[in-house]
Amino acid sequence: MILVDTHAHVNFNAYKSDADEVIRRSLDNDTWLINVGSQYATSEKAVDLAEKYQEGVYAAIGLHPIHARDGLSYEKFKQLAQSSGVKAIGEVGLDYKEEYVSFKEKQKELFLEQLDLAKELNLPVIFHCRMAHDDLIEIIKKNREQLRGVVHCFTGNWKQAEQYLAAGLYLGFNGIIFKLELDDIIKKAPLERILIETDCPYLTPPPQKGRNEPVYVKYVAEKIAKLKKLTFEETIQITAENAKHLFSL
Numbered sequence: 001m002i003l004v005d006t007h008a009h010v011n012f013n014a015y016k017s018d019a020d021e022v023i024r025r026s027l028d029n030d031t032w033l034i035n036v037g038s039q040y041a042t043s044e045k046a047v048d049l050a051e052k053y054q055e056g057v058y059a060a061i062g063l064h065p066i067h068a069r070d071g072l073s074y075e076k077f078k079q080l081a082q083s084s085g086v087k088a089i090g091e092v093g094l095d096y097k098e099e100y101v102s103f104k105e106k107q108k109e110l111f112l113e114q115l116d117l118a119k120e121l122n123l124p125v126i127f128h129c130r131m132a133h134d135d136l137i138e139i140i141k142k143n144r145e146q147l148r149g150v151v152h153c154f155t156g157n158w159k160q161a162e163q164y165l166a167a168g169l170y171l172g173f174n175g176i177i178f179k180l181e182l183d184d185i186i187k188k189a190p191l192e193r194i195l196i197e198t199d200c201p202y203l204t205p206p207p208q209k210g211r212n213e214p215v216y217v218k219y220v221a222e223k224i225a226k227l228k229k230l231t232f233e234e235t236i237q238i239t240a241e242n243a244k245h246l247f248s249l
Contacts, residue, residue, distance in 0.1 A: 001233060002240050003217050007195075008198055008199075009202075010033065022214070023053070025213070027056050035057070035060070037063075038063070047086060051083060058249065059085045061081060062090045065110075066097075066100050069106060072110045081117075089124075091152055093132070093136060094135055095128060126152050134160075136151075137160065151171055154182070158188060161189060165189065173195070175202075178206055193242070196221050198212050
């Protein structure tokens with residue numbers, strides 16, 4: 001029985017010296033992972049890592065909204081997506097944190113371009129959303145017939161969660177559930193629409209400290225199992241099935 005960390009960043013510089021060691025530790029502990037890009041360089045690194053392993057290591061490619069001012073090379077990302085290891089477009093979306101809100105229209109423009117890329121390539125989307133749920137929901141509603149994906153690191157309210165679920169999306173939960181009050185949302189959301197993730201190297205779940213890594217996704221699964229009054233085995237089986245279905249693993 002495996003766990004699937006649906007949102008990792010072992011392609012980031014935090015793992016520059018030991019990425020393969022971290023990945024091997026994850027695979028040895030029956031944990032698969034999707035490394036998610038935030039710019040072209042980290043997307044390319046995610047693909048490179050995925051191509052090194054026959055099973056259990058996959059990639060998502062995209063331009064994170066905080067890098068929207070860099071501009072998007074549609075054709076370069078399209079070419080990168082030809083690798084069989086690429087399972088999603090992401091992470092893409094909107095980020096209205098104070099230091100990024102000044103270029104939110106540029107964010108929207110490049111987000112829509114990347115949704116077009118996902119549609120062209122028939123790939124699911126990993127959505128990033130910070131302080132921008134209303135705008136993201138509006139965009140998704142306009143494109144829902146052609147979109148499938150997950151709202152990564154969900155931190156919204158139940159009304160917003162309901163709208164994402166109604167659009168056919170999954171909700172992704174990670175170590176932030178130990179920091180924010182999300183228990184009621186996890187209890188209400190059907191497990192069949194939940195994905196587990198780490199967002200490593202960030203959001204390290206207790207009892208661990210320091211740099212996060214994919215193998216720690218088990219702590220997220222344990223908390224979700226407890227909240228939903230299910231066994232750990234049931235929880236990881238269903239969330240793994242969800243990941244395999246959405247990302248065609």
